[in-house]
Amino acid sequence: xxxxxxxxxxxxxxxxxxxxxxxxxxxxxxxxxxxxxxxxxxxxxxxxxxxxxxxxxxxxxxxxxxxxxxxxxxxxxxxxxxxxxxxxxxxxxxxxxxxxxxxxxxxxxxxxxxxxxxxxxxxxxxxxxxxxxxxxxxxxxxxxxxxxxxxxxxxxxxxxxxxxxxxxxxxxxxxxxxxxxxxxxxxxxxxxxxxxxxxxxxxxxxxxxxxxxxxxxxxxxxxxxxxxxxxxxxxxxxxxxxxxxxxxxxxxxxxxxxxxxxxxxxxxxxxxxxxxxxxxxxx
Amino acid sequence: xxxxxxxxxxxxxxxxxxxxxxxxxxxxxxxxxxxxxxxxxxxxxxxxxxxxxxxxxxxxxxxxxxxxxxxxxxxxxxxxxxxxxxxxxxxxxxxxxxxxxxxxxxxxxxxxxxxxxxxxxxxxxxxxxxxxxxxxxxxxxxxxxxxxxxxxxxxxxxxxxxxxxxxxxxxxxxxxxxxxxxxxxxxxxxxxxxxxxxxxxxxxxxxxxxxxxxxxxxxxxxxxxxxxxxxxxxxxxxxxxxxxxxxxxxxx
Numbered sequence: 001x002x003x004x005x006x007x008x009x010x011x012x013x014x015x016x017x018x019x020x021x022x023x024x025x026x027x028x029x030x031x032x033x034x035x036x037x038x039x040x041x042x043x044x045x046x047x048x049x050x051x052x053x054x055x056x057x058x059x060x061x062x063x064x065x066x067x068x069x070x071x072x073x074x075x076x077x078x079x080x081x082x083x084x085x086x087x088x089x090x091x092x093x094x095x096x097x098x099x100x101x102x103x104x105x106x107x108x109x110x111x112x113x114x115x116x117x118x119x120x121x122x123x124x125x126x127x128x129x130x131x132x133x134x135x136x137x138x139x140x141x142x143x144x145x146x147x148x149x150x151x152x153x154x155x156x157x158x159x160x161x162x163x164x165x166x167x168x169x170x171x172x173x174x175x176x177x178x179x180x181x182x183x184x185x186x187x188x189x190x191x192x193x194x195x196x197x198x199x200x201x202x203x204x205x206x207x208x209x210x211x212x213x214x215x216x217x218x219x220x221x222x223x224x225x226x227x228x229x230x231x232x233x234x235x236x237x238x239x240x241x242x243x244x245x246x247x248x249x250x251x252x253x254x255x256x257x258x259x260x261x262x263x264x265x266x267x268x269x270x271x272x273x274x275x276x277x278x279x280x281x282x283x
Numbered sequence: 284x285x286x287x288x289x290x291x292x293x294x295x296x297x298x299x300x301x302x303x304x305x306x307x308x309x310x311x312x313x314x315x316x317x318x319x320x321x322x323x324x325x326x327x328x329x330x331x332x333x334x335x336x337x338x339x340x341x342x343x344x345x346x347x348x349x350x351x352x353x354x355x356x357x358x359x360x361x362x363x364x365x366x367x368x369x370x371x372x373x374x375x376x377x378x379x380x381x382x383x384x385x386x387x388x389x390x391x392x393x394x395x396x397x398x399x400x401x402x403x404x405x406x407x408x409x410x411x412x413x414x415x416x417x418x419x420x421x422x423x424x425x426x427x428x429x430x431x432x433x434x435x436x437x438x439x440x441x442x443x444x445x446x447x448x449x450x451x452x453x454x455x456x457x458x459x460x461x462x463x464x465x466x467x468x469x470x471x472x473x474x475x476x477x478x479x480x481x482x483x484x485x486x487x488x489x490x491x492x493x494x495x496x497x498x499x500x501x502x503x504x505x506x507x508x509x510x511x512x513x514x515x516x517x518x519x520x521x522x523x524x525x526x527x528x529x530x531x532x533x534x535x
Contacts, residue, residue: 125385125416227450236450266440273477274439275432 055080060088067091070100099173101151102158110172113182114234120184121226129191129258131181132241133161133198133221136253138177141217149209153217156207161219164201165194179219180241188225188261195221195256203254218254220245225259287396288321291403291533292421293457295428296437298408301459302427303335304507305497305526306405311363311514312530318400320365321358325388325417326407333369336361337510343369348387354394363512368395385416392420401533409437410444419449423533425494429460430470439474443482446489455494457529460503464521467496495529498522 058080067074067088072095075087097109105113114130121128135141135157142150154177161179162171170182183194199221206214222245226232240259248257266274293309295302303326310320324332324344333340342357347368354368361367368391395402406417418424424445428438438456445451456474458467471493478491497503502517509516514523 123389124382227448232450266436266443267481270439270477270481271436273480274435274473276473 055085058085063088063092067095070095102155102173104158104162104179105170105172107172107174110170110174110180110182111234113170113172114237117182117184118226118232118234118237122232126185127187128226129181129183129186129194129223130226130237130241131183131195131198131221131223131256132174132238132245133179133181133219134245134249135177136218136220136249138217141215145209145215149215152209153207153215156205157202157217157219160202160205161198164198180238191223191225191258192256195223195258199254199256220248220253221256222246222248223256223258225261288319288399288402289423289533290392290396290421291401291423291425292325292406292418293403293425293427294406294414294418294441295408295426295434296410296439296441297428297434300408300427300429300434301497301503302408303332303405304503304513305425305427305457305459305495305529306403307332307335307361308512308514308523308526309530309533310361310365310367310401310403311512312527313401313533314363314365315514315527316530316534318534319398320401320403321395321399322361322365322367322403322405323392323395324368324370325404325413325420326370332367332405335507335510336367336512338367338369340369344391345370347391348384354391358395363515366399384413388417388420410441415444415449418445423453423455424451425455425457427457427459428470430458430462430466435470435474439477442474442478442491446478446482452488453490453492455492457495457497458493459497460499461496461525462499464496464498467493494532495525497525497529 064074072091074091075084077084077087097105099106117128120126135153138150138153141153154173157177158171158173158179161181165171165181165183168184172180172182174180181198186194199219202219203216206216209215222241222243224237224240224244226237244257244259248255251257293302293306306322310322313320322332326332332338338359338361340359342352342359344357346352347354347357358366358368392402392404402421404417404421407414426438426441426445428434442454442456445454456467456471458470461467471491475491478489482489498521500517500520500522502520503513503522506513506516513520514526517523
């Protein structure tokens with residue numbers, strides 16, 4: 001590992017070698033006294049210069065209980081080993097990104113993905129679509145069939161939406177009966193197609209809410225593309241998609257409305273207004 | 284907002300309205316006020332800043348792109364104390380906007396920004412993706428137009444796209460070849476009226492500001508034919524005064 005230091009000042013190399021030797025000795029001693037410590041001295045020298053925490057003293061009861069309740073798989077490593085702890089942390093992080101009812105991304109993860117996508121689009125100029133969708137007349141479902149049936153409907157819609165998009169897309173539950181989909185690298189011409197596929201997939205889903213009782217619901221969708229090469233904000237982008245969602249609701253629901261693409265054509269009306277005064281004013 | 288130079292894109296709906304003329308003289312006027320100015324010729328398809336400035340560049344943006352020279356070497360001094368980075372011929376191959384071209388332009392703008400007070404990006408005309416991308420590299424935009432109906436229509440279309448597609452909140456208008464004083468004001472008001480009526484800028488309050496008015500003057504034609512800058516050749520004309528006023532307004 002010292003070959004890469006050939007250009008360094010000799011004292012740096014000597015110093016680093018001494019440090020490495022000292023740490024190796026320390027790990028050897030620790031191994032003797034604390035056998036559960038992970039046997040990876042070479043990696044540990046860099047990241048953990050201080051004394052190892054007594055990992056077994058960590059109180060993980062609440063975390064483990066939470067993971068157990070969520071049905072998350074515990075890591076397959078020796079308990080309290082580094083790999084195992086990393087697995088617990090990963091599972092917790094994953095849990096904090098998910099909506100408990102549907103298993104979709106929750107609002108927190110959605111906003112993180114949206115921010116990332118804005119950064120990416122600003123840099124790459126690729127088209128990216130944001131869809132906001134909402135179950136039509138969901139309140140009626142709850143009122144008529146009860147909240148348990150309402151939850152089943154939300155789960156079924158979540159599945160239908162997730163099935164209609166690519167694995168790279170982020171599907172999130174962002175509110176009670178509201179969902180959002182972030183579609184990176186989705187060209188403008190595919191926008192209406194994917195929105196319609198989601199709408200049709202939901203509408204075609206028969207949801208069993210009790211033995212022998214099936215329900216069908218529809219969704220309204222609104223969509224907006226990220227402005228290319230320009231750094232937008234998550235709030236601005238969501239507002240634009242939301243505006244289209246309101247339009248879809250107002251136009252009768254069970255439909256998708258995408259923000260109209262910019263027309264660079266100047267209409268006859270615009271032209272006539274543009275020149276209404278100028279010819280008189282210009283000699 | 285970001286470190287270094289203010290970046291201003293100078294664009295137009297229609298070609299031949301004096302975009303490069305305005306850019307070069309604006310750079311001169313800014314430099315005359317002690318500002319460090321770089322003009323980046325981003326009119327990749329039809330670059331002609333070298334013609335306006337009577338330069339015969341050996342090294343251009345093309346050489347930087349192909350790594351035949353460093354960026355440093357391609358930044359040339361122009362008459363009047365500002366610097367230029369010329370597109371040069373051979374750039375036609377970049378007139379289509381590939382991710383590679385985008386990345387290179389972005390990198391170049393980022394690299395030059397710390398060294399100047401102003402980076403003026405002379406874009407091509409129209410609303411092709413290269414032009415829109417070049418405009419998107421700048422924090423401010425000036426749209427150059429003449430009072431002719433075709434130029435105004437194209438300027439209107441450009442402003443419309445900038446307001447909606449790039450969600451610009453502010454675009455500056457420079458009226459070139461104004462036939463009388465105050466014509467810029469009239470035309471700007473007219474454009475504002477039509478924009479307010481037809482362009483949905485809901486969500487972002489869009490503003491079109493008149494940033495400059497350059498009077499039509501025989502001296503302009505003479506300067507262009509001699510391939511001299513108007514501000515050097517005929518500094519006392521109304522047109523020259525208009526260009527200096529534009530620089531002053533930008534400096535604020």
